[in-house]
Amino acid sequence: MLSTEALPRFACPDWWERIQAGQIPMADVPLNAAKAAKALAFFNRLRLPDVTGNPPMSEACGEWFKDILVAFLASEDPVTKRRLVWELLCMVPKKNSKTTYVAALGLTALFMEEAPNRQMLLVAPSQNISERCFEQAQGMIRLDKKLDAIFKVQDHLKCITRRKTGTKLDVKTFDTTIVTGEIPILTIIDELHELGKKAKAAAVMQQIRGGGITMQGGQVLMITTQSDEPPAGIWRTELKKARAIRDGVGGPNPILLPVLYEYPQGLQRDQDYWRDVDHWAPLLPNLGRSIDPQRLAEDYQNNGKVNEEAEQIWASQHLNIEIGVGLGADGWRGADFWEAAGDPTLTLESLLQRCEVVTMGADGGGLDDLLGLAVIGRDRVTREWLSWCHAFADPKVLERRKEIASVLRDFETERSLTIGDGAKRHAGFVALVRQVKASGLLPQKDAVGVDPNNAAAVFEALAEGGIEPAQIRRLMQGPALAPAMYGLELKLDDGTFWHAEQLLMAWVMGNAKVEPRGNHLMITKQISGRAKIDPLIALFEAAILMSWNPQGTLDISDFLKNAVMA
Template structure:
């Protein structure tokens, strides 16, 4: 009879605080689980005084993963003939703070799997981003064998080759180099991927891991263990993808009974309230608290990290408290990142911004061959005068190739429609598109192609977008980098968007944008700047860092050049123009100064509108309904189709 189980753990917040197991089901096949655990428990850890066994020096949590892994193997086809020799749970994600015996636990599981394996010449691998990381699991496995005479008779250890071979079955456990060519063609039964967070920073990691896991297709008893601590930077690449997926499985948002998450982290509420900073709560991400984890050591080291500054503290919290570094936690990050979530309004599509705005400014940035071309739009909302922001980006296939480290992020942005890929007609494009990783992405998302005789696709896209906003009477100005791409300026001139017409402005970059990004910071703080909250923009905000000069500051990306910020800078360019208080059609309020109007009447009108805007910006205000009805009545009297919701 087929067993039933769920790998979700909906009450994990209560369980983790109460030090209960994060695995909510019993072993699917108890006899298999116990046979494996009888081996696992007796493995010795030689770098602990007295060479204790795992059972003697670890807490009960260490059995959750091996019990579930080995206990999901249907050796006798009990759950149906089709499942004979099949493992019903195949993917395991262990995320825990440093020094909780993560690598030692994984080593014990791999040795146990090698001993329990029935397939001759079976292949088991440890895949790690560096030799040093791989050794963190290989050396404990080697030492467990050498500490047991019986195991030494069964298993042959070859240090120089990082290889352990079963003398009877010929099955082996081997460290594999982290590259696609090395892992290609493996018939993997068991795969340990250690420190997944480091793979997240590698360009080809997703493709390489997919290749390494491919052997499970012909090995129904196969399994993969992803073991990791948190990253000291916002999660990226394959690590970000797996972390989100396994969290969703844990939370019941994604149903996948073949995948089991075991994640020791603080509940979000404890992060927001700063409760994670209290030592009495540090047992939560440290399940081996009091054993391999020394509380007094952690207290002293965190105080030391705090004295070292924000960057040191972020790194320490990520490693020893398993706290995810957010986009607001860069030591040199933009202050607005801490407030960014306040402004999220997911209803703000481009059309929504245009529908709700009385005037719009637009900014452009980037556009090199290996760069994003960012387009940002800021609208001033009717009545409330709040700023509404939206952005998108374009990238060539050459840019995909030259920035392969970002492919995982780019795939998400393309899928959401916030990033558009296009093709340049050149030999460089042919070379880029022949790359396997780029080709795989383009097979999923074919690039847009320029029409012969027309502007390049990215330039045409920008021109069409500007024309759309202008033609509905909302465009005030377009802001471009003064040192930007001349082809864009020339193309905009073709639709009469020029500096002479005062519809194009060369926005000073560097410290020249300081006023714009500080204005956005303040508006995020008082919730008068709303934005679309796209993953693309969120990523750019996390990448933005502030570089201080003697008398000012400027926004920059990380030195390596992979963390792009072009769409954010485009948004700041548009924000700079909006600070000039423009009117649609390129007119500023300064253009109407001196008109023959009653000053007292103007002052009263301005005060009234300011009061309306302030009240409508706060739905909790006691006069909100009164003011909403007043505004809607005025709009109706003016015979417009708009109304304030």
């Protein structure tokens, strides 16, 4: 744990202890006391429009969100008197009144802003959510005649204007044109994780953040549940950044304040732990307010446990369990150990330098699938297995499978995926095969495993890359790959298998599902259509061939001679 004497800004190393104690998992932030009191006084008078009796926020809102409110709107460096919190990311489970609270925060910010004719945005990922946000804000105003005199509400535009200043709060549904004209001085984004599924979300976020470097400044508040799929796109980026800042490794002067209600990763992987209802309360700050604990438990028993997929989605939304590596009882057991076996220094080049022999696997289907290429090498010193993978995708996948388009773009940025037309994919595949072939490490026989179904283009590319017919081994998918599935589980568990720590493969692991077929087990897709496991099948094919203890064609004496000359 970090020393409390030299913590970077916004670091909160005791976040889990705070959650367990019923406290907000947020670093202590210095405040402008007068501004904080003014913001809190206004916020507290707002009334809930959709609850019997219309209770005020002073009674209805949990203290956790009031802490967020004042930290976001009233932070101040005690020496320079400058704002400290320019951005805030709050991840809190479903039904903790996120949408209602951010609508109230938006009104409070609009009331606090004295600059004239500015723009504020409250952005939701769908029309239903944006309408819900606006209805809550509109309802709060119309319950209080004094507020009706302060704010002008335009229902048809979903716009609220402070009459005194002319500054507007626009409630909008996310699209690539939401930011037009003036850069907003404040943007609130509800359900950020949904933007991870939208194309060009990162570009829009960059445009929104452009206001932060101007003299007037621009704040961004993001509030969300965990994603019901493995984190992707802008959501994965922001979550990773927030966790790094929280853990004290996000740099010395971050501007984003993280507030993440989640279990430590070890407990997220411990399904017995999070399935125990007695362990839920710390993650639900509004328990007893907007959440009925008995109804929540009943919902889990009656709806959340219908099947494995339903449970994963329920747990992601109500307990912020991250879907991905190691989550899901019917996932491949090797995925439980995958993350720990990552070697970030491993590349194709370093693998070829370190190994005495390599095998490859290739797998792909139609234009909706990925073409996966896997390389496994045996370290010439330790005899441990090292792996590196790459995938290829047709641009049509981005259109036909929009729900994974942003994920695939992440892999393209990582350079573990090539997106291109047939000629580009063919050329890229051939280039990698030639690189491996030129190393002299492929065995003369059974060097490349290929599923022969729909693989004509793969065979052509292998031939163009210099692979001889005797070096190709046809390996059918299904039970025939079970030895690789079991073998890699053991090698991952005992620490004799290492991989190149690619986001591509972490995602693929989350998609893999184990199904019984007769007396055997086989790997299939977790969710039809959007899930892709082709690179994993390629890895299994390479593993089958490596398990046969092959010998490379490069003479060891030639290697030693080249090493001495180098």
